[in-house]
Amino acid sequence: MLNSLLSSSSTPASSTPEGAGSPVLYTPSLTQYVRRKTSTVTIGDVPMGSDYPIRVQSMTTVDTMDTKGSVEQTIRMIEAGCEYVRITAPSVKEAQNLENIRKELRARGYTTPLVADIHFTPNAAELAARIVEKVRINPGNYADRKRFEFIDYTDAAYAAELERIRDKFLPLVRICKEYGTAMRIGTNHGSLSDRILSRYGDTPVGMVESALEFLRICEAENYYNITLSMKSSNPQVMVQAYRLLVQRLDEEGLKPYPLHLGVTEAGEAEDGRIKSALGIGTLLEDGIGDTVRVSLTEEPEREAPVAKALIDRYTNRAATSQPIPAITTYPINPFQYSRRLTHEVANIGGQNVPRVIADYSRVPVTEHKNLHPIGHFYLPEPDKWRMNDLGADYIYTGSYPAQFMLPNGLKEILDYTVWQTGTDQTNVFPLLTTVEYLAARAAQSELHPRLNFVRVSLPASSDELFTTLKADTTVVLLISTDNAHAMPELRRLVVELINRGITAPVIINRGYPAVSEEEVPLYASTDVGGLLIDGLGDGIMLSAPQANPSDADLKRLNNLSFGILQAARTRITKTEYISCPSCGRTLFDLQETTALIRQRTDHLKGVKIGIMGCIVNGPGEMADADYGYVGIGRDKIALYRGQQVIKKSVPADRAVDELIELIREDNRWLEPTFENAI
Known part of the structure; x- marks a missing residue:
């Protein structure tokens, strides 16, 4: 076993990205599940922070002036698992009606804290802060108007703008402090002010600075009952912004405020769940996040169960995980996307888009229609194959070679022992275990001259394996794990490859034998997507747990694979x-x-x-x-x-x-x- 991988150190991860002058410290550990330590925020009788469970929240969709409708929907949300309920207050009249909604809920025995959602109207916020337990303000439009104009500010002019914002914001801060009302300073990527965009650009840096400007005003007033958020419809931007926020809070010596996690405008159905899980789950893996809202274009009571499913995965994570050697130096910049440097093997790695491998190792491929679930369609009349935008690139058939000639757009992968006995070894590629691969190289046995897949896990790694891989330009690694803390173990393996200068492409393989059908998209989006948004992957293979998966199962996994790649912004295949x-x-x-x-x-x-x-x-x-x-x-x-x-x-x-x-x-x-x- 590789000695350098056996360290049990829990030193926080650090790196020095290009242009950075100090180590990056945004998570307690990249290899252990350790929740980030935060201050406590009092929100009614449901406090938030690291001393408490990660909370679930959602937002009503009924017109706030419809008191009965708002109350009934709020109750449905609470019974679905919401611990905080947010209600929009776009003007003073809606803010006033929050009192009627709150009174009716309390009369019915519901004490769940209410959160007023404020955008352009400070006087509505000031009224709402006297009524409900928390207000959410968006610093991009609370004291600014967005005209999409670039303004070349001098330092003096920028300082004057900050003073103007302070004057508009201070009344709310003082009311919150007086009434014991909590506040969320919630930056949205899409609504950064012209002032922020002009100075910092449309970047995670601008998102963080937008929140910090308002946070500094609060701290100057000794008001600390605050949560923060950095939301975006792009999970990649969202993850980078939260990481940077944690870093900046630490660097400036500010309190470690609790963080609310969410991907804005995620959409509906599975695509919305994939995008949400990719952003939220990636941060939860690193111990970041104290409350979660999944934003779906569906009834709000459908959001809470999804958020809870994401959160529940970490309830016993520390106890159920296998130890992973520490990462003491992180060789990538976690605040800016850059794909890991790999050499091209066939059409994998290098500048190629990430590839999708369909796992048919438990389904004999005997008929043309077997390939329909993975986007390949045989048309008998013209005797031609057609492929849609979600056509898999490779098919892994294990020990069961396909019984007919596959379409040109689809390549086959066989287990090594079966591949050795085949007649067509030109367009069919072997998959070897680590033991098989090292033995074959040592004995100079026949391998494919262009492309060989090797299944690798972190526990089975060795100096011999890494030395052999570094000298071999024909290998694509299929990395997998059975660790409950899956994404960090896979990340640890890729980090080892980077640190050793190994540029072999990596396909991420995951399967979920003990997980419900509803949870598979959430887990896979976290485990695979969390690596992809950091540039640590060249493809994906999702494996069905059952012995003989149906066409529906195979189609679901194929669509999920492409959905994860799209949400990670690494391969766009659909609207x-x-x-x-x-x-x-x-x-x-x-x-x-x-x-x-x-x-x-x-x-x-x-x-x-x-x-x-x-x-x-x-x-x-x-x-x-x-x-x-x-x-x-x-x-x-x-x-x-x-x-x-x-x-x-x-x-x-x-x-x-x-x-x-x-x-x-x-x-x-x-x-x-x-x-x-x-």
Whole structure:
């Protein structure tokens, strides 16, 4: 066993990224589950912080002026597992009605703390802070108006702007302090102020600085009952911003405030769950996070069970994990994406997009239709194969070679002992165990001249293996683990490769034999996606746990693989929808509209469409969308190209058609075809 991997040190991870002058310390440990130590925030009778369980919250979607509807929905959310309920208060009248909602809930015996969600209206925040247990303000628009203008500030002019913000913000701070009201300073990537964007750019650095400006005002008033958040619809940006926030709090000697985790506008169905799990789960793995909200374009009571499933995975993590040798020097920059340097082997690694391998090792491939679940379709009449955008790149058939000629777009992988006996070894590639690989190299046995897969785990690693791998340019590693603390163990293995100068590409293999069907997307998105957003992977293979998986099982895993790659922004294969979860500000039926837009546009590979219920969640929140569909009034829609409004006040019954025309004008519209319809 590799001696250098046996250290039991728990020294915090450090690295010195390019341009950084001091070690990076954003997590207690990259290899042990240790929850970040935070201060405690008092929110009614449900305190938050590291001395307490990670909390679940969500947000109502009913109009805040509908007292009965808000109360009934809040109760459904509480019974689904919400420990905090957020309600929008876009103006003073909604803030006033929070008192009626709160009184009715208390009369029915529900004491769950309420959180007022504030954006542009300081006087609404000041009123709400006297009524509910917590207020959430967005520093990007609490004291600013966003016009998407670049302003070249002098230091004096910038200082004057901070003083102006202080004057607007101080009344709320003092009211919160007087009434014992908690506050969340919640930065959103898509709604950074023009002032922040002008000085720091559209970056995690700007997100963190936006929150710290407001936090410093609070601390100057000795007000500390604060939580922080760094939310984005891009999980990669979201993770980087939270890590940087933790780093900056430590560097500036500020209190270790609790953190609320969330991916904004994650969307609906499985895509929304994948994106949320990728961002939230990656941070939970590193012990970061004290409350969670999963933002889905669904009824809010459906969000809490997803958040709870993510959180519950860590309840006994420390006790159930196998020890992992410490990472004392982290050789990547955790605040900026950079893909690990690898050499190209066939079409894997190097500059290639990450590949998807379908695991058919428990399903004999005897008929053409066996490949339908992984995006490959045989058409008998022209005697041709067709592939859709979710067509797998490789198929691992284990000990059961396919019984017919596979399509050109699909390559086969066989277990080494079976591959050795095959007649076609040119376009079929072997998968070897570590023992088989070392024995074959030592004996100079026959291997494939271009591509050999080797299954590797951290416990089975050795100096001999790493030395052999470094000299071999034909190997792609299939890395796996049975450790409950899976993502950190896989990360530890890739770090060892980097530190030893081994540039072999890596395929991440995960399977979940004791996990429910609903939990598999959450776990896989965390374990695989958490590596991909740090650039630590060149492909994915998800394995079904059952002995004879059905076509539905195989299709689900194939779609999940591509969904994880898309959410990690490492391989775009389908339309992306950045849709808000709805709230009391929403001006149309978000779920119905999102479904309609998806039905008409889900064949537009790589196009990003933002679907926002109101102007608050409009051009800012859908910051990186190509097109936007934004409610601006009852049955009135504004259509955007990027962050520029193109059509105003479009009647809702014509808006989807107008959106398609806008896409068509840009020559990005494609008519649906057989390939993208199946």
